[in-house]
Amino acid sequence: MAQSHTTLTFKLRRLAPELIVPAKPTPRELKPLSDNDDQGSLRFHIPLVHLYHENPKMRTKNPASVIREALAKVLVFYYPLAGRLKEGPTRKLMVDCTGEGVLFIEAEADVTLKQFGEGVQLPFPCMKELLYDVPGSSGILDAPLLLIQRVAFCKRSTTCEYNHRVYDEVADNEGTAISSDDMTQRSFFFGPAEVTALRRFAPMHLQHCTTFDVLTASIWRCRTIALQPNPKEDMRIICVMDARSKFNPPIPLGYYGNVLAFATAISTAQDLCNKPLSHALELVMKAKSNVTEEYMRSIADLMVIKRRPRLTKVRSYSISNLTHAGFEDIDFGWGKAIYAGPSEGIAGDPPGRTSFYIPFYNTVGEGGVLVPICLPSVAMNKFVNELNNMLQDNDVAYNNQALQEHKLRTLSKI
Template sequence: MGKMLFGAISQTIFTVRRHAPELIRPAQPTPRELKPLSDIDDQEGLRFHIPLIYIYRQDPIMRNKNPASVIREALAKVLVFYYPFAGRLKEGPARKLMVDCSGDGVLFIEAEADVTLKQLGDALMPPFPCMNELLCDVPGSDGILDSPLLLIQVTRLLCGGFVFALRLNHTMSDAPGLVQFLTALGEMAQGASTPSTLPVWQRELLFAREPPRVTYAHREYDNIEDAKGTIIQQDDITHKSFFFGPTELSALRRLVPVELQSCTTFELLTACLWRCRTIALQPDPEDEMRIICLVNARYRFNPPAIPIGYYGNTFVMPCAISTARELCKKPLAHALELVRKVKSDVTEEYVRSNADLMVIKGRPLFTAVGSFIVSDVTRSGLNDVDFGWGKAVYGGVAKGGAGSFPGVSFFVAFTNHKGESGIVVPICLPSVAMEKFVEELNSMLVQDNNNHVLQAHKLLATSKL
């Protein structure tokens, strides 16, 4: 037990009491087999655990039900269908990952916190400073090989609400795949006997070709030495989240020329953040700066090749490159055009080439030097997961960054306390750079454009962890 701060807005101190961790195994016998991951799953950049958090209000209809008990029972049932999640990863020849479907189980923790949801405040968004309390790191559980693939903690609140937090080994699933699993878990929690969408493994659909052949440049995997020490380190990192609602997005769109007005919100916001982040970091003007966009490739196959129910990773990471000088000095349109082009490059052949590269080059890590990685999960359904208590007040990633690399941001669907729907983006930067980032972003939001003067708007941001 320990006293932690939950959210910089509320400054509420509370205590969490955790029960002993337990392994939840499938409720019925499941096949004992080895299941290889795909060559899109199996890359160095996905060998980490990603935390997510869901916060639920109390529901009078469910007042006599313990959410931990409901979810525990449902978990055992859903693992009959998703039994690979109850297994452990092994490594074969050439570092090939495969799941030993051993049925060893998923780690589960029941807990109680002496706080109400109302006491936690209105601004429930990443980063959550209390994640170590709401998602206990069980010793020895965070390895990639021979470790649980899922860790779940359900923490009941005094008001009858609860927090559902989990940690996923990212090699197993992307956001849509995880949502499919959690949706099935929610259905079982509400009494279903089978998931509405049955899981499909078929990771061989994204195996490398025989023989493998790389047909794209894939600059996202360039092997670049960090000679200038530009990779952001974990020490002295500030985490803040920024809310972009209709007002902010309209202000940014006014900065775009007419010929680019058809850009998507993702493209606009990505270009804006890439530019502001580069200005904040103050790199050498000639340094190459990369924007790596995670693109869902499920619908890039013609004819369609990824079946409904597939829950593996299906995204690729195309990369655009600009010098720091051009990003900082040129209008926003420069970054926007680069982002739009790199997204359009993703085809079925690009995905096949990506899988082949993994085999040929030994499953390399993405380029960290000068890179900013963005992932849009606003349409993944993360915030729609329902265990019987309705939709979450917040559902999505718990923080920015990925593994040991802080230069990753997620776009998360969010509704603020005023009822405005928008996007929350967690950003991780060194403290001094974060100050410059906020200043630059605010200046973009108040620029005079087409003689329309925007009033200064203070971004909703969480404080330093």
Template sequence: MASPNVLTFKVTRQNPELIPPAKPTPHEFKPLSDIDDQEGLRFQLPLIQFFRRNPTMDRKDPVKVIRDALAKALVFYYPFAGRLREMAGRKLVVECTGEGALFIEADEDVRLQQFGDTLQPPFPCMEELLYDVPGSGGVVNCPLLLIQVTRLKRGGFIFALRVNHTMSDGFGVFRFTSTMAELARGAEIPSILPVWQRHLLRACDPPHVSYMHHEYGNIPDIKETLIPLDNMVQRSFFFGPGEISALRCHLSPHLRRCTTFEVLAACIWRCRTIAISPNPDEEVRIIYFVNGRRLFNPPLPAGHYGNVVATPLAISTAENLCKQPFDFALELVMKAKSQVTEDYIKSVANLMVIRERPHFASDVRTYIVSDLTHFDSDNLNYGWGSPVFGGPAKGGVGVIPGLLSFNIPFTNNKGEKGKLVPICLPANAMKVFVKELETMVKRDDDISLGDAQKSSIFIGCTKL
């Protein structure tokens, strides 16, 4: 069976087409929230879903089914059929033009099985599975959605999506794709209707910042380059119950009740810092996206699909992070996360207006992570059943390549449920990262992470 690392193919694709809403929609201008249009979210986020052949659907064409579902979904989510415009103060506004989303029909002469026994990012030949249509990749005056559906040899298909992150966070994108799936299966309207209401996260007048927000502070100008972007590799790591249990064993008893996300974030931040080897007295950071929906009182409408996120920051000198016990890293992560409240998120919105929407404080010494493990891929059934894999197409996306990663829900080839974490690092740093991570998760019955074919945690690798 072909390895995902060596699989090559050539997709036959049709010319991109614009899919407008299936019915007329209002022409209006809808401002984004002051959380949506911050600089750190002004990028395109690629997602991918793999579907097996379903014999009961052999007479159905997935391209037509999903194209039609997209047109129907855009009736309800009609801002996605528009284009962003930038106004005074760098304010982003959607002009609901009804132009539509970009859609690509494609065929590929390989079978799903040829992608390997375990589907995980990074995927080979992503440029074939999600074609970067010339002129489509900007933030303003560009399509807000790009979808490619690729039929596979002997059944099955790949659904790839690129979305402008200013329009939606992970939860919002999940709502949109879930709606497409419902409509593809025959629903007339979504079970949860979308709600715009971006004014709920608009800055006050006058704006007032009530927290320090170190995550948007200035970073010292350090000329040294730790991450050469011309020699990057991606690998995915699986953390099941055994690996998480092993990480907790490094903690003091009073900290072992931390969340899985917290312990993973602290572990990877620490291992990554050791791998990139900054000077001991330099500051290193971790920033993580916190879904703030549950923090609002009264709750936000269930159909709100904008960005409702905060990006708290933990900071340390490299020496303290790498040499102190693991408790040190975890306590920093937990303390930063505990700051996030409804008032904290509203304070971020005010800061965006005052400082003209800055990027959060990130450079190569920053690890950024987003937790996507609460999204149920069973809701992404377009008629062929749940996807074999559904989630981000790669790590390292964003304005600064190599920094952003995700926790993705995943079941390994042993049937264990856990979290998959794609990591993007220079080749030499990746070797050190693997060695450090091996030390953290190793148990008496473990084998070396260096044996990529046998290790349960090491999943895949590709060179960028």
């Protein structure tokens, strides 16, 4: 279910960074970002990795030349990507469509995919050596862009009717904190068998839950048990979800701004650890159902009213579902990627506060979801044990769960 890697050593030849500019002249414009895009918590970079098998038909092609030419052509249509972020009055972000271009580095390494081990999984070895952080490019302002937004959601009123608990102001030193020392990262594969095993814990009235729902509830619960926080402390799960389908009339075709919602569920650690999985599952499903068009527009109000509050970091855990992002379908001429997604699979401060659900095929070709998890070593062992207990395919575990839920329902009626 999980996999680790040994250390690799290899030689790397890296050429000087260069700017790829649009192949044709593009408009010089100043584009303000929407208030949803202009969130303080979103001002960071996430490095992505795309891995491809060798294609005999492309042996005469230089991958760097192919990508360099493709970038120049596509930047004609997506010209804001060739611009730079600027700050206006009150630190309002905007894109200066300068046409300066995007950064590109050509490099060669004497290492093969086979050396990554059986089945390409996170964490990848030697990512710091493979991904070069060009000096001056890691900032947000006046640095080359990877993605740019357009305006759609802006402040409407001076009040916000929704209570967005994901932006609660909680002091960093309040309650139990996760130490960043001795952290361990492992990747867990959830195929059809694993998902079916977890669904056994969903009661009849929650059987319509999605794979995302049951995975998120299970991981949230197992992670909380592993961390052993104060039982009375609130634990947050933040589900990063695409809210495009919530709008009527639909969002204009071609809009690629931020339409992500941070659906948040909150429970005490005591309830998460001691109650059945259905407790966490119901909270996750309710948090997702609360995301509506009005909910999304109210976030824009909140950003301006409270001057871009940041997401609550304390005792929060975020899940970003990339299974429908389509990264693996990007074809530069070498076919579909065997892996396409974040280079580490985790993010946040402290490390591991955010995980990604990544589409993945195991070594026997079975499709599923790869979930990288980062925890202190002691907590990781507890997490693995708790998850394995849930995945055990036996009637005893199912009957015990059903009995526990029956007792809770009986007590609630008294």
